[in-house]
Amino acid sequence: MGEALLIRAAGLEKRFGSRSVFRPLSFDVSARGALVVTGPNGSGKTTLLRMLVGLAAPTRGTLDVALDRGRIGYVGHEPILYRELTALENLDLFGRLYRVPERRERIGMLLERFGLWEARAERVGTYSRGMTQRLALCRALLHEPDLLVLDEPHSALDDDGATLLDAELVSLAGSSALVVATHEPARLEALATQRLVLERA
Amino acid sequence: MSSGEKYVAAAYGVFVVVVLVWVAILATKLARLERETGELARLARARPAGEQADG
Amino acid sequence: MSITKPSLTVLAWGAAALTTLAAVMIFALAPEDADQGFSQKIFYVHVPIALTAYACFGLGAWKAYRLLATRGERYDLESYTGVHLGTIFGVLTLVTGAIWAKASWGVWWTWSSNQLVLFLVLFLFYCAYFMLRFSVEPGARRERISAVYALFGVALIPVSFFAIRLANDFIHPTVFTREGPQMTGEMFAAFCVSWASITLLAYVMYRVELAGKRIDANLRDLREALQP
Amino acid sequence: MTAYLADVAALARKDLKLELRARDTLPAMLLFVLSTLVVFHFALPADAGEDAAYGLLWVALVFTALLGLARAWVAEREAGALDGLVLAPSDRSAIWLGKSLATLAFLVAAELVALPAFVVFFAPLDASALVGVVLASIGICAVGSLVSAMAAAARGREVLLPLLFLPLAIPLVVGGVGASISPDPGTYLVFLGLYDAVFAILSWAAFEYVVTE
Numbered sequence: 001m002g003e004a005l006l007i008r009a010a011g012l013e014k015r016f017g018s019r020s021v022f023r024p025l026s027f028d029v030s031a032r033g034a035l036v037v038t039g040p041n042g043s044g045k046t047t048l049l050r051m052l053v054g055l056a057a058p059t060r061g062t063l064d065v066a067l068d069r070g071r072i073g074y075v076g077h078e079p080i081l082y083r084e085l086t087a088l089e090n091l092d093l094f095g096r097l098y099r100v101p102e103r104r105e106r107i108g109m110l111l112e113r114f115g116l117w118e119a120r121a122e123r124v125g126t127y128s129r130g131m132t133q134r135l136a137l138c139r140a141l142l143h144e145p146d147l148l149v150l151d152e153p154h155s156a157l158d159d160d161g162a163t164l165l166d167a168e169l170v171s172l173a174g175s176s177a178l179v180v181a182t183h184e185p186a187r188l189e190a191l192a193t194q195r196l197v198l199e200r201a
Numbered sequence: 202m203s204s205g206e207k208y209v210a211a212a213y214g215v216f217v218v219v220v221l222v223w224v225a226i227l228a229t230k231l232a233r234l235e236r237e238t239g240e241l242a243r244l245a246r247a248r249p250a251g252e253q254a255d256g
Numbered sequence: 257m258s259i260t261k262p263s264l265t266v267l268a269w270g271a272a273a274l275t276t277l278a279a280v281m282i283f284a285l286a287p288e289d290a291d292q293g294f295s296q297k298i299f300y301v302h303v304p305i306a307l308t309a310y311a312c313f314g315l316g317a318w319k320a321y322r323l324l325a326t327r328g329e330r331y332d333l334e335s336y337t338g339v340h341l342g343t344i345f346g347v348l349t350l351v352t353g354a355i356w357a358k359a360s361w362g363v364w365w366t367w368s369s370n371q372l373v374l375f376l377v378l379f380l381f382y383c384a385y386f387m388l389r390f391s392v393e394p395g396a397r398r399e400r401i402s403a404v405y406a407l408f409g410v411a412l413i414p415v416s417f418f419a420i421r422l423a424n425d426f427i428h429p430t431v432f433t434r435e436g437p438q439m440t441g442e443m444f445a446a447f448c449v450s451w452a453s454i455t456l457l458a459y460v461m462y463r464v465e466l467a468g469k470r471i472d473a474n475l476r477d478l479r480e481a482l483q484p
Numbered sequence: 485m486t487a488y489l490a491d492v493a494a495l496a497r498k499d500l501k502l503e504l505r506a507r508d509t510l511p512a513m514l515l516f517v518l519s520t521l522v523v524f525h526f527a528l529p530a531d532a533g534e535d536a537a538y539g540l541l542w543v544a545l546v547f548t549a550l551l552g553l554a555r556a557w558v559a560e561r562e563a564g565a566l567d568g569l570v571l572a573p574s575d576r577s578a579i580w581l582g583k584s585l586a587t588l589a590f591l592v593a594a595e596l597v598a599l600p601a602f603v604v605f606f607a608p609l610d611a612s613a614l615v616g617v618v619l620a621s622i623g624i625c626a627v628g629s630l631v632s633a634m635a636a637a638a639r640g641r642e643v644l645l646p647l648l649f650l651p652l653a654i655p656l657v658v659g660g661v662g663a664s665i666s667p668d669p670g671t672y673l674v675f676l677g678l679y680d681a682v683f684a685i686l687s688w689a690a691f692e693y694v695v696t697e
Binding site: 203204205206208209211212213215216219220223227230231234237238241244245248 | 293294295297298301302305344347348351352355356358359457461464465468471472475478479482483
Binding site for chain 1: 559565569573
């Protein structure tokens with residue numbers, strides 16, 4: 001048997017009112033695994049990812065993630081940042097909440113790496129979608145998570161942003177688990193240890 | 202009827218009326234449910250046998 | 257329905273029997289009140305309805321607590337039905353209370369009757385429960401928010417009761433005071449039977465309404481499953 | 485415990501920073517409470533007793549608080565920021581406590597303008613009235629922050645918030661007015677303290693269930 005299982009899901013279902021989002025799902029992800037989730041719009045990719053990070057509860061079935069919240073990084077459709085705060089202020093707030101050691105250095109290094117250092121003191125509201133997405137990635141990587149959950153991370157990035165992200169994922173694959181929902185599975189072909197294809201219920 | 206009796210009748214009357222209105226609302230709901238279960242029963246019968254397996 | 261619960265038919269017949277017994281005792285057995293005369297008979301329906309309203313709000317809050325503690329989905333409908341019935345009996349309390357106030361003091365409303373004012377506050381509070389419930393998307397979020405609000409309601413009852421009593425010290429010097437009417441044996445017996453019958457009636461209504469809501473929910477699932 | 489308070493402080497500071505930058509809630513609350521008091525002057529008949537004025541002070545305070553509470557979760561709703569706070573490892577009640585303290589700061593700032601204006605326009609305020617205002621403000625912010633978080637998850641939240649909040653605020657108004665005009669304000673102040681204790685603990689415990697599934 002491979003390494004310890006990080007995520008175990010059996011018969012997972014989510015229902016909004018009477019409409020269920022996808023057919024019951026069962027899958028496992030190991031501590032160093034990389035699950036790539038694909039499927040058309042509305043097939044429940046975002047709902048599944050929100051369940052994995054604890055923002056949504058399954059209506060039926062069991063899901064246990066052997067990690068506490070502080071060890072999970074998440075990039076969703078929404079940037080999950082304060083538009084009226086600057087990049088530094090946002091990362092400082094989340095850095096405190098995630099109890100990140102040497103917070104300032106870590107923030108500086110991440111902003112540098114994602115090309116946001118010059119814009120660090122500007123309000124996120126003034127950022128382009130691509131820059132906001134990069135900042136969201138900084139926020140998700142700030143506390144060196146053991147599990148990184150990304151919802152269509154490449155969607156708003158330009159070319160060098162995307163290559164930057166791919167390099168980041170490669171370096172992370174060795175040390176933590178990944179769950180990525182994407183419309184470009186080809187990009188993650190090398191990394192993927194498991195694949196999950198969702199269809200509309 | 203003296204005024205006292207009028208008020209007593211009014212109080213008990215209101216109580217009975219409210220309960221009856223509640224029953225009436227339940228009755229209309231029952232009628233709706235009856236109609237809907239009928240439709241669903243027809244839908245279930247109309248489905249081709251094969252599809253019933255995976256239900 | 258879990259089999260441990262007494263069957264609905266037994267309860268329904270019990271409620272019917274008790275109600276007739278109560279009616280007979282109230283109007284035939286219990287003597288008229290010395291000073292209030294015949295209009296005191298409203299007491300036998302007004303006070304039990306108020307107590308039943310409290311019981312329904314309590315039931316709604318208990319089911320809400322169970323929902324939050326055990327994530328059991330079925331408690332949401334139970335809490336909702338409990339609060340719904342509580343509101344119906346709350347309105348009834350206000351109406352019968354107003355009629356009694358008119359009968360004994362000639363005014364439809366009196367701010368010095370603490371219980372009436374409390375039910376007015378609770379009526380406002382629980383109407384907002386339904387406004388809240390119908391403006392949140394159905395799902396886990398709505399169930400939990402409604403549950404929290406229902407729990408607040410039960411905390412509000414004692415707090416408001418004291419607030420109203422305190423308020424009456426300075427808003428109105430109490431002109432109309434009415435301590436609990438002195439009751440003879442038969443009066444008290446009639447009151448107890450009437451209270452039991454109304455409580456039982458409320459429980460039957462609760463079970464019937466809950467069954468209706470459950471059938472509704474099941475039907476939605478069925479329709480979704482059968483829809484081509 | 486200190487980590488918890490550090491989280492609360494960070495969250496409250498964030499709200500103060502947002503307000504200082506946007507300046508859209510506090511100025512509105514200050515102007516609102518002043519204009520409400522002036523309107524009340526004209527609403528009161530000339531010979532109205534002082535008691536009526538105290539009552540209207542509390543109406544002004546409650547509706548000013550409502551103004552602040554309506555904006556309480558606006559920053560969190562933009563760009564899904566609330567999900568970020570819910571995802572953080574810190575206890576979810578810290579989010580509520582941080583928000584309550586920030587809202588309390590705005591309400592107290594508005595009161596620093598409203599109370600002197602009231603004394604000038606209407607009637608004097610003694611010590612027990614001031615203590616009543618402080619205690620009631622705590623209760624308003626504790627319950628108000630929770631209730632506005634509930635409304636934030638609903639459609640039509642601007643209309644819903646007052647409906648959810650006002651019944652819960654009635655005991656606070658009774659306590660506040662009582663503390664201002666009653667010859668024996670002690671009982672009213674104790675009542676306000678009890679209200680704060682009961683509803684603050686209830687809000688503290690219930691907040692997690694309002695923001696998660």
